[in-house]
Structure formats: structure tokens, C-alpha cells
Amino acid sequence: MSLPDPDKNAALQALQIEAGLEAYDSALTVREARHLLRRTSFGADPTVVPSFVGRVGSEVANEIVDEAVGFSLPVNPAWANTNAPGYNASDEEWQQYTDNTFLWLDEYRRDWVTLMLERGLIEKMTVFWHNHFVTNQEMYFHAQVAHRYISVLRSHALGNFKQLVYLIGLEGAMLIYLNGVDNAAGSPNENYGRELLELFTMGILNGDGEKNYSEDDIQQIARCLTGWQFDWVGLHPYFDNGRFDSGSKTVFGVEGTYDYDQLIDLIFEQRGQEIAQYICRKLYREFVYEAPDETIVDSLASTMIANDFEIEPVLRELLASAHFFDPLVIGAKLKSPLEMKVGFFKEVVAPLEPDLVQIIPWASWELEQILLNIQSVAGWPRHRNWIDTRTIPSRWGVIDWMVWVGEEEDRYSLDPFMNAITDPTDSQIAFKFATAVVEALFAPEISDLDIEVITTPFSGDLNSNPIPSEIANGPEYRINLAKMFLSGIPWYEWSPYNTELDWVKRLFLAQITRLPEFQMT
Amino acid sequence: MCRPKNILETGPGRKGSRLSDGEDHAHDHCAWSRRSFLSTLGIAGVGTAMVQGGIPVRAIAESLVSRSLAGQPSERTLVLIQLDGGNDGLNTVIPFNNDLYYNARPTLAIPRSNTLEITSEHGLHSSLSEFRSLFDQGKLGIVQNVGYPAPDLSHFRSTDIWATASNSNEYISTGWMGRMLNNENPNFLTEPPEHPLAVQIGGPGLMFRGPATAMGMSVRDLDRFIQFMQDGRFYTLEGLPETPVGDEMWYLRNTVNSAFRYGSVIQEASENGSNSVPYPENYLAESLSVVAQLIKGGLQTNIYMVTLGGFDTHASQGDEHSSLLSQLSSAVAAFLDDIPDGPVKDNLLLMTFSEFGRRIYENGSEGTDHGTAAPMFLIGNALNGGFYGSEPDLSNQDEGGNLIHTTSFQSVYASVLSGWFGLNAAGVSSVLGSEYESLPLFASGTSVEDLPTLANVKLLGNYPNPFSDRTAIRIQLARPENITINVYDIGGRHVAQLVNGQVAAGVSEFEFGGAGLASGIYLYKVTGPSISESGKMLLNR
Structure with a gap:
């Protein structure tokens, strides 16, 4: 619908990686463990990292997939089955209902973010499918419709892709968003038919640059999709046979009287290879790197076809592979706003308090990545297209908010974070804490960062309290980070649990997250 | 030459000196040194000449904006005031002789005696007292009944239509201001100007989005923004790993360096400028006080945008709308008081807009629902004050009981682009997509022919x-x-x-x-x- 901005990712080339999809059988380093967590669950929870280190990479990756497969659906919201006011409802009823709807949506986004913070891959995949089968709540309005749509995505997030395509096309959110409800015999609307092929299943071109379908295919497919309607009071789709075009259609050169079910079967029969490649390419972009490695994509597509479009085996193969753990992959992706925010709270072990979690959806308006309200049918921007001179200060502002939220007495504690990344009883913690923070929060190697060189010496009486020789002779970045962190406080006066000095940690977090590389994952 | 410049180390003297600091500029050019081939093309050192050379002659030629790019002080400034939510035009400029108005709004219509009469036909809402005195001084223009055909009554969609200057059946991803600025600055991406082209106080939006990137920058809170800049610094683009990770680091550092450069000119302007009058306590007044501070501090930005929200008055509209208009009127008055008389003030134009007006008939909850056409206010010393466009005709309603617009908002935009910024006809239609009739808003219409031509451009x-x-x-x-x-x-x-x-x-x-x-x-x-x-x-x- 809207014109895309010029794609700043277009010039990127596939990574030159020898490792393929063979299982990664090395013991995980701390860096690899964080990489696995960052890519599969938004951020590297430091309370989880130690349990991964030293274990075989492919085994841990498989456990992550197991956990996502064994997810449980969250309890339905209390309003999930509420009807909309009827056509004769009064203005007051509508006003009340509208007010409620915005409250419900706020609550729903917050609860979803809570799930992202609690869980890993299952929510990552639910967001992935939300951004694949795009809808926009501005078009369908009702929170109940949003909930049904997201529930379908979550239920099948690692399930069968064909089944997901089948179900999502019959969701109210999609029928309304892409005008399925306007598509009837005699007056076809091609909107959904086109996006079903172009964006949701196969893309315009196949791997050899040939067109996957013709304009005529789209018109014929639109006819197959007719008949679906939406009950605006009960808020559910239904089939109206009177609106269905039961005539003969020719799709991909094959003739039949296809209805919805038969059409989905036909698309997967006729274009299975193209669909598998298209989806596997997108999964590669999500989990590995923006420019796909077509050899890897081909192998994943074979796996997908061999498993009758099951998503789980594909993800398993990719995440457990030596390719995924290659050093070139680590840190080579740029965070979406959601990854930045959820990742940050995960990595600083913020508590799952509703008022705190709420910040993440609230800040999404400023950062232009609003759950349930995706502005383009093609999905959110990706990678470099997220980052410009306007969005960078906005990202800083949001992280600032997440660091300083609350009045002093009710700010969330950073003690769990500190305990997870350092040993607070270490006598050198004043020097080591800052470096531990950077290692925990940044994907690239610390030695590659442009850390400010501070030439002024440490504050205080250094004759009576000399800098330990291990520190003085250690890496320069550690000294600079420690000076930056201590903000002029003599190192021997800083104490890890002193609540009066809580601001020192927060100030450092707010400052260090402005390093450009914080945006990498 | 390309070593990192550590702003913090240069000490207190750094403020104000950074802009003229050649090393920073050299540093920015180093952004390109990685692509060594560029220097063989002779691009790295071309600097400002490049910007000039790249201005497409047909559309832009010698507009007032491009003159300011050539190093002359900014000629013309526009402050856009968005009234978010859909301002009720009929209760803003009240047609007190019109019985249809009073019949349609038994509880909300404002009696003639409660209006500020400015003509024998029109009264302003009583909260707009400062606007009345501007009108009396000939500095307030009111364009009546502005809208567009086949109006969309969705806030989001209609806001986008106004921002992009599209027709209601057309989806455009760039803003009209973004397109103008992009035409003026074709090399914006590769040679960003030293001062931001547009500054929005508040959230980002479509208005300033150009074909390639956002042409403006958004500042939400000046103090917070400046705090970033005080902690910020340029990052080296040298010595990065020769890996894809290194390439992403380069991309991020280059972007942050640009943001920081704009931040530093904004900081400098905010330090050089200050407010010299008290402002009322409301969000719009706060935003306008920031704009005044930046203008007085010498920021060479031609376009600002501020927003006042809350106009979606579906219920119990009376007091709420009154308070909103009072905020608008008093904030604008304080802003104008704050800018001293002289060329800067003479070159200042303010324009209000809202995504739609409201329904002619009041609803059952003493409010009004989404409507269509509404008046726009323009304010400035250079303005021909008075009424433009034709009166809203309450007897000629569309099927939804709404006004049918008689002046398209694009023609108001066209009037500003040509009459205020001096774009020629081709320039205006390149921004707006087609030609629109211009309203004679300005006292002495700026003629493009009067401007000196760029000499000897090859x-x-x-x-x-x-x-x-x-x-x-x-x-x-x-x-x-x-x-x-x-x-x-x-x-x-x-x-x-x-x-x-x-x-x-x-x-x-x-x-x-x-x-x-x-x-x-x-x-x-x-x-x-x-x-x-x-x-x-x-x-x-």
C-alpha cells in the first residue's frame, strides 16, 4: 500500500561462513551462550547464561526449541468473549465500550510483553508471525479480534505452516484488514489474494528470478476466497454461501471449482518449493543475518518440505547448527525497538511488575513499532532501516526512561542484575563491575568498542588506597569504564549494596547504552 | 585527521566552539574515507559546492530556502501548529447570523453575545482574545472551510492525508514538508546540512518524512535531549573490524555522529537563546517556548512543528474546547511577544491545521463527532490579514451531515510554498503532485524572478x-x-x-x-x- 523507504539493507552480502547446518557440538562459551539467548529470546538473561556455558551448543539449542514446543497458552482475558454493542446500542454504550477497548488493548500489549520477558522462543516466534501475517488493529478495532488472531499465531508458532496459513486467512483480523469481507461473487476484492501470495507464502519471484504467479492467478484466487463474512456484534467470521463464487477457476494452470480449503491445498501442492524457500529465507533473516545464505536456505527448505511444512524441525536445524554459532554471526544484527526494550529489561533482570512492564508498549509509539498496529502490510522495517538520526535519540530516551523509572524509593532494584554478572564480594568489584555490565549488554567484542579514554586519574587518596596491580596492568578499557562508572567517587568508597549510591549504577547504564553498538544483537 | 574527537576532554571551552571546529567537520568527511574511491572522484572535498551543484534547477531553482543553504541567514520560517484530534471549526469561528448553526447545536452553539465579533458575520470563540487582537492588527488570516474531497473520518488516516498532502484514495509514504526539504536538499543523505532542516517538538510523524529518510528531527524534551548531547561524543570510524559486524558498527557510529552533530547545534542555539516573557503553563506553550529559544539562539532551521492534542471532543465539549482554544491563543501570543520585532519576526509565519473539523450537529452527549472541513489560521507580520476561501454552507451537507469543503488544504499548502518559500509553479507541483490555486495570503508576494540567479553553474x-x-x-x-x-x-x-x-x-x-x-x-x-x-x-x- 505505502511506498517502501529505500532499503538500506539492499547492499548487504551474505556472510562468508563455511560452517553449514551440521550440529554445533562444541561446548558453549559465555559469548555463545549469550548469543543463543539474544537471538532466541530477545535478550541474554544473565541468570540463565551460566547454566548454558560449557554445555554442547546443539543440545542447549534443542532444549530451547523443546521449551517453545511445550508452551502453554496464557489464560484468556476476561473480556475475550465479550460481544460488541449491538447496532441499536446507545451512544453511551458505545462510548463505554470504546473506552474499555482501549484499556483492554493496553492491558493486552502489556501482558504479551510480560510473556516475552518470561519466556523465550515461543513469544519470539509469535511476534515473528505477527509481523509476517500483518494486520492492524486500527482497521478491525476490537481487542477480542486481536486476541483471537494472536492466539492462533501463538498456538501454531512452531507448528505447521500450511495449517497456519489456512487458519489465519479465516481470522476476523485478517478478513477485515485485507478486505476479505468485501470479497464476494461478482465483486471480487483481490487484496488478500495478492498478499497471500506476495507476502504470506511465496513472494513475487522464485529463486531463479521467475514469477511465481500471474495477475490472472490473483484474480482467480480472489474468487476462490469469496464468501467469508464477519459478524460485527459476535465478532467472529462466518461463511455466507450466497457470496461464494462457486464457478470454475483456473489457478496455476489447473482448473477446478476451488473453495477456501481446496485453494490452500492447491497453493501448497503447486508451489511447495517456492513457499518453503520463501519462509526459510525469512527465518534466516530473523535468526541469523539480514542477507540470506541461499545454500543454507535451500537446505532448510528441503527440511521443511520433507516434514510437510512443519516449522519446528527447521528451527531446530538452524538454531542448533554450527552456522548459527559462527563468530561472524554474533552481533551482526541490529535490534528492532522491541528487541532493544525487552532485551534490556531481560538483561538487567528487571522484575515483571505490570507498571514497569507497561513502559515497553507505551514507548512503542515513540519507537514506531506498536504491537497489534503494524503500519505497513509488508511488516516493520528491518535491520538498518530502523536506525536514523531521529530514531537513535528516541532509543536513548526510552532506555533512559527504563533505567530511571519511578521515584527513588520505588525504583526496581539492580541487585539481581549485579549478583548475576559479578561477584559483589570481590574486593575489586568497583573496577570490574562496569566491564561486566558492558560484557553482559553488548554483542560485539568489548575490545572493538570505542570506549572513551579518560586521562584524569581515579579520584581519592590513592596512596593509602592504591589501585590493585591486576587492574592497573589490565586492559585499558576496563580502567576507562571504571572511571566512567565511578563518576568521581573514590573507588574505595563505592559499595555494591549501598542504596544511596544506586544512582551511580543507573547513570552508568544510561550512559553506556548510548554506545552505538548497544543496538547490535 | 580522523582520530576520535573526545568532546568531554576539551573542557568547558567546548560549548559554542564545536560548530566552527574544523576537526569535527573533517571527522564527518572521514565517514567517507573508508570508501577510498570517493576521493578519487573528488567528492570528499567538495563540501557545500556539492550541495549547491546538486540542487535540481527545474523544481527548486532559486527558492528562498535554498538561498539560506548557500550560507545566508534563513529567510523564512514556518511554525506549524497541529490541533490533534479534529478541531470544531464551527465553534472556533462562529457564524452568528446562521440559524442553521443554532438549530443544529441546541446546547453547544455559542450565542453571538458570547463571541468576539470580528466582522458582521463572524465571531471568534471567547477564548481566542489574543487572536482577535492579531486579527485587528491585520496579522491573522482565516482560511474558511478547508478540507478535501471524499473525506476520511478516521483520525489516523486523515492525519496522514494532511501530512502527505495526498488525495483520500491515495497512499503516500512521504510528507509534503519532507518532499519540499528533499527537493531543496537532494544530497541530504550523503552531505547532511549542519543545521537540522526541520525540528518537531513532540512525536515523530509523516510530515517531515522524505523519499529517502526523515528530513527533520524530533525533539521531545529539550533538557533531556541536551543531556544526551552533553554525554555524547563522536565515535571513530577508523580501525573497525573488517567483518560484517564491523560494517554494522560503522553504520551505527556514522548515524550517531550525525545525530550528535544536530544535537550540538540545537544545544548551542538553546544556550544562546532564552525566553524573555513568561509563557502560560500548557504543553503547547512549552513547545513554542522551545521553538522561540531555538530561533532566538540562531538555529538556522526553517521549519518547526508543534502539537496541541485533545480536540477529539465527542462528549461534554463546552469547557474542554474552550480551554484548548485558550491554550492555543495564549501560547501563540506569548511566542510572538517573545520574538523581538525585526527581520526574524517579519520572516515568521505560523499556521494551524487539524485532521478534520467536526459534525454540524451536536451528538447526544453534548459533543460533536468527526466531521470534515474547518478553518485554518495563519499568523504573521507579512500576512494579509482577513478571511480567505468561502463560507461554510450549512445547508449543503454531505450524506453524513458534514460540511462540504470549498478550499482544498493542498491549495493552502501551495500558497505557503509559493508565497512564503518562493517556490515556482514547477517546484510547488513537484511537492504537491499537481497544481493548486494559490491564495493571495502575503502582503508583497515573493516573486522568484526578483531573486539573483546562481551564477555560472555548470x-x-x-x-x-x-x-x-x-x-x-x-x-x-x-x-x-x-x-x-x-x-x-x-x-x-x-x-x-x-x-x-x-x-x-x-x-x-x-x-x-x-x-x-x-x-x-x-x-x-x-x-x-x-x-x-x-x-x-x-x-x-
Whole structure:
């Protein structure tokens, strides 16, 4: 619908990686463990990292997939089955209902973010499918419709892709968003038919640059999709046979009287290879790197076809592979706003308090990545297209908010974070804490960062309290980070649990997250 | 030359000195040194001349905005005031002789005696007392009944329509201001100007989005923004790992360096400027006080945007609407008091807009629902005060019981682009997509012919830029010469030769088609006995 901005990712080339999809059988380093967590669950929870280190990479990756497969659906919201006011409802009823709807949506986004913070891959995949089968709540309005749509995505997030395509096309959110409800015999609307092929299943071109379908295919497919309607009071789709075009259609050169079910079967029969490649390419972009490695994509597509479009085996193969753990992959992706925010709270072990979690959806308006309200049918921007001179200060502002939220007495504690990344009883913690923070929060190697060189010496009486020789002779970045962190406080006066000095940690977090590389994952 | 510049280390003297600090500029140019081939094209050192050379002559030529780019102080400034939510036009400019108005609004209509009468037909809402005195001084223009055909009553969609200047059945991803600024600054991406082209106080939006990138910057809270800048610094672009990770680091650092550079000029302006009058306590007044501070502090930004929200008055509208209009009127008055009399103030124009007006009939909850046409206010010393457009006709309603607009908002935009910013007809239609009738808003219409022409320009740039399909590179020669024009991609690979042979005197145009090429920046070099210049163009599919 809207014109895309010029794609700043277009010039990127596939990574030159020898490792393929063979299982990664090395013991995980701390860096690899964080990489696995960052890519599969938004951020590297430091309370989880130690349990991964030293274990075989492919085994841990498989456990992550197991956990996502064994997810449980969250309890339905209390309003999930509420009807909309009827056509004769009064203005007051509508006003009340509208007010409620915005409250419900706020609550729903917050609860979803809570799930992202609690869980890993299952929510990552639910967001992935939300951004694949795009809808926009501005078009369908009702929170109940949003909930049904997201529930379908979550239920099948690692399930069968064909089944997901089948179900999502019959969701109210999609029928309304892409005008399925306007598509009837005699007056076809091609909107959904086109996006079903172009964006949701196969893309315009196949791997050899040939067109996957013709304009005529789209018109014929639109006819197959007719008949679906939406009950605006009960808020559910239904089939109206009177609106269905039961005539003969020719799709991909094959003739039949296809209805919805038969059409989905036909698309997967006729274009299975193209669909598998298209989806596997997108999964590669999500989990590995923006420019796909077509050899890897081909192998994943074979796996997908061999498993009758099951998503789980594909993800398993990719995440457990030596390719995924290659050093070139680590840190080579740029965070979406959601990854930045959820990742940050995960990595600083913020508590799952509703008022705190709420910040993440609230800040999404400023950062232009609003759950349930995706502005383009093609999905959110990706990678470099997220980052410009306007969005960078906005990202800083949001992280600032997440660091300083609350009045002093009710700010969330950073003690769990500190305990997870350092040993607070270490006598050198004043020097080591800052470096531990950077290692925990940044994907690239610390030695590659442009850390400010501070030439002024440490504050205080250094004759009576000399800098330990291990520190003085250690890496320069550690000294600079420690000076930056201590903000002029003599190192021997800083104490890890002193609540009066809580601001020192927060100030450092707010400052260090402005390093450009914080945006990498 | 390209070592990192540590702002914090340079101590207290750094404030105000950074802009003139050649090292910073050199540092920014180092952004390109990585692509060493660029210097062989002679681009790295071209600087301002590049910007001038790249201005597409046809659309932009000698507009007042491009004159300011050439280093002259900003000629004309526009402050856009968005009334978010849909302002009720009929209760803002009240047609107190119209019975239909009173019949349609039994509880909400404002009696003539409660209005501020400005003509025998019109009264302003009583909260707009400052606006009345501006009207009396001939500094307030009211364009009546502004809207667009087939109006969309969704806030989001209609806001987008006003921001993009699209028709209601048309989806455009760039804002009208973004397109104007992009035309004025075709090399914005590669040679960003030192001052932000547009500053929005508050959230980001479509208005300033150009074809390639956001042309403006958004500042939510000046103190917080400045705090970033005090902690910020430039990051080195040298010595990065030669890996994809290193490439992303380069991209991020380069972007942060640009943001920081704008931050530092904003900080400087905010330190140099201060408010000299008290402002009322409301969000709009706070935003306008920031704009005044930046203007007085010498920020060379021509366009600002501020927002006042809350106009979606579906219920119990009376007091709420009254309070909103009072905030608007008092904030604007304080802002105008704050800017001292003189050329800066004379070159200031304020314009209000809202995504729609409201329904003629009040609803059952003493409010009004989404409507269509509404008045726009324009304020400034240069303005021909008074009424423009035709009166809303309450007897001629659309099927939804709404006003039918008589002046399109695009024609108000066109009037500002031509009358205020001096764009010629081609420039205006390049921004707005077609030609619109201009309203005679300004006392002495700015004639493009009055402006000095750019002397002796040989490379006239390419137009359109960015382009999606074809673009034309234009050169101007004093006598026939043998000329070659070659096009390269950003990696230095030769893409095309557009000419290699004799070219006639005068202006010639060479077309370049983007078919089969990836989106991105392309470079062209024009060489001949008396010309050797380069330009950049952006292919945007």
C-alpha cells in the first residue's frame, strides 16, 4: 500500500561462513551462550547464561526449541468473549465500550510483553508471525479480534505452516484488514489474494528470478476466497454461501471449482518449493543475518518440505547448527525497538511488575513499532532501516526512561542484575563491575568498542588506597569504564549494596547504552 | 585527521566552539574515507559546492530556502501548529447570523453575545482574545472551510492525508514538508546540512518524512535531549573490524555522529537563546517556548512543528474546547511577544491545521463527532490579514451531515510554498503532485524572478532525486565541448556512460534509467575541458 523507504539493507552480502547446518557440538562459551539467548529470546538473561556455558551448543539449542514446543497458552482475558454493542446500542454504550477497548488493548500489549520477558522462543516466534501475517488493529478495532488472531499465531508458532496459513486467512483480523469481507461473487476484492501470495507464502519471484504467479492467478484466487463474512456484534467470521463464487477457476494452470480449503491445498501442492524457500529465507533473516545464505536456505527448505511444512524441525536445524554459532554471526544484527526494550529489561533482570512492564508498549509509539498496529502490510522495517538520526535519540530516551523509572524509593532494584554478572564480594568489584555490565549488554567484542579514554586519574587518596596491580596492568578499557562508572567517587568508597549510591549504577547504564553498538544483537 | 574527537576532554571551552571546529567537520568527511574511491572522484572535498551543484534547477531553482543553504541567514520560517484530534471549526469561528448553526447545536452553539465579533458575520470563540487582537492588527488570516474531497473520518488516516498532502484514495509514504526539504536538499543523505532542516517538538510523524529518510528531527524534551548531547561524543570510524559486524558498527557510529552533530547545534542555539516573557503553563506553550529559544539562539532551521492534542471532543465539549482554544491563543501570543520585532519576526509565519473539523450537529452527549472541513489560521507580520476561501454552507451537507469543503488544504499548502518559500509553479507541483490555486495570503508576494540567479553553474544536478525509474542529469556549458558523463555505484563500479562526445552550448539533459539496478546511492562524474564535477543520486525503488 505505502511506498517502501529505500532499503538500506539492499547492499548487504551474505556472510562468508563455511560452517553449514551440521550440529554445533562444541561446548558453549559465555559469548555463545549469550548469543543463543539474544537471538532466541530477545535478550541474554544473565541468570540463565551460566547454566548454558560449557554445555554442547546443539543440545542447549534443542532444549530451547523443546521449551517453545511445550508452551502453554496464557489464560484468556476476561473480556475475550465479550460481544460488541449491538447496532441499536446507545451512544453511551458505545462510548463505554470504546473506552474499555482501549484499556483492554493496553492491558493486552502489556501482558504479551510480560510473556516475552518470561519466556523465550515461543513469544519470539509469535511476534515473528505477527509481523509476517500483518494486520492492524486500527482497521478491525476490537481487542477480542486481536486476541483471537494472536492466539492462533501463538498456538501454531512452531507448528505447521500450511495449517497456519489456512487458519489465519479465516481470522476476523485478517478478513477485515485485507478486505476479505468485501470479497464476494461478482465483486471480487483481490487484496488478500495478492498478499497471500506476495507476502504470506511465496513472494513475487522464485529463486531463479521467475514469477511465481500471474495477475490472472490473483484474480482467480480472489474468487476462490469469496464468501467469508464477519459478524460485527459476535465478532467472529462466518461463511455466507450466497457470496461464494462457486464457478470454475483456473489457478496455476489447473482448473477446478476451488473453495477456501481446496485453494490452500492447491497453493501448497503447486508451489511447495517456492513457499518453503520463501519462509526459510525469512527465518534466516530473523535468526541469523539480514542477507540470506541461499545454500543454507535451500537446505532448510528441503527440511521443511520433507516434514510437510512443519516449522519446528527447521528451527531446530538452524538454531542448533554450527552456522548459527559462527563468530561472524554474533552481533551482526541490529535490534528492532522491541528487541532493544525487552532485551534490556531481560538483561538487567528487571522484575515483571505490570507498571514497569507497561513502559515497553507505551514507548512503542515513540519507537514506531506498536504491537497489534503494524503500519505497513509488508511488516516493520528491518535491520538498518530502523536506525536514523531521529530514531537513535528516541532509543536513548526510552532506555533512559527504563533505567530511571519511578521515584527513588520505588525504583526496581539492580541487585539481581549485579549478583548475576559479578561477584559483589570481590574486593575489586568497583573496577570490574562496569566491564561486566558492558560484557553482559553488548554483542560485539568489548575490545572493538570505542570506549572513551579518560586521562584524569581515579579520584581519592590513592596512596593509602592504591589501585590493585591486576587492574592497573589490565586492559585499558576496563580502567576507562571504571572511571566512567565511578563518576568521581573514590573507588574505595563505592559499595555494591549501598542504596544511596544506586544512582551511580543507573547513570552508568544510561550512559553506556548510548554506545552505538548497544543496538547490535 | 580522523582520530576520535573526545568532546568531554576539551573542557568547558567546548560549548559554542564545536560548530566552527574544523576537526569535527573533517571527522564527518572521514565517514567517507573508508570508501577510498570517493576521493578519487573528488567528492570528499567538495563540501557545500556539492550541495549547491546538486540542487535540481527545474523544481527548486532559486527558492528562498535554498538561498539560506548557500550560507545566508534563513529567510523564512514556518511554525506549524497541529490541533490533534479534529478541531470544531464551527465553534472556533462562529457564524452568528446562521440559524442553521443554532438549530443544529441546541446546547453547544455559542450565542453571538458570547463571541468576539470580528466582522458582521463572524465571531471568534471567547477564548481566542489574543487572536482577535492579531486579527485587528491585520496579522491573522482565516482560511474558511478547508478540507478535501471524499473525506476520511478516521483520525489516523486523515492525519496522514494532511501530512502527505495526498488525495483520500491515495497512499503516500512521504510528507509534503519532507518532499519540499528533499527537493531543496537532494544530497541530504550523503552531505547532511549542519543545521537540522526541520525540528518537531513532540512525536515523530509523516510530515517531515522524505523519499529517502526523515528530513527533520524530533525533539521531545529539550533538557533531556541536551543531556544526551552533553554525554555524547563522536565515535571513530577508523580501525573497525573488517567483518560484517564491523560494517554494522560503522553504520551505527556514522548515524550517531550525525545525530550528535544536530544535537550540538540545537544545544548551542538553546544556550544562546532564552525566553524573555513568561509563557502560560500548557504543553503547547512549552513547545513554542522551545521553538522561540531555538530561533532566538540562531538555529538556522526553517521549519518547526508543534502539537496541541485533545480536540477529539465527542462528549461534554463546552469547557474542554474552550480551554484548548485558550491554550492555543495564549501560547501563540506569548511566542510572538517573545520574538523581538525585526527581520526574524517579519520572516515568521505560523499556521494551524487539524485532521478534520467536526459534525454540524451536536451528538447526544453534548459533543460533536468527526466531521470534515474547518478553518485554518495563519499568523504573521507579512500576512494579509482577513478571511480567505468561502463560507461554510450549512445547508449543503454531505450524506453524513458534514460540511462540504470549498478550499482544498493542498491549495493552502501551495500558497505557503509559493508565497512564503518562493517556490515556482514547477517546484510547488513537484511537492504537491499537481497544481493548486494559490491564495493571495502575503502582503508583497515573493516573486522568484526578483531573486539573483546562481551564477555560472555548470553541473545543474539531477532531477528527480531520489528517483525510482529515470532521472536526468543536467549540465550548462558556455560553448560546445567534448563531455563524458560516467555513473558509478557506491562500490566504485562503473555502471553506465551517458555521453562521450560533443555537447552543445546551453543547458543539456542526459537521462539515466535505474532499470535492473539495486536501490542505493549512485555517483556521476562530468568531465570535459572546462568542467569536472561530481554528484550523487539516490535510486529509490
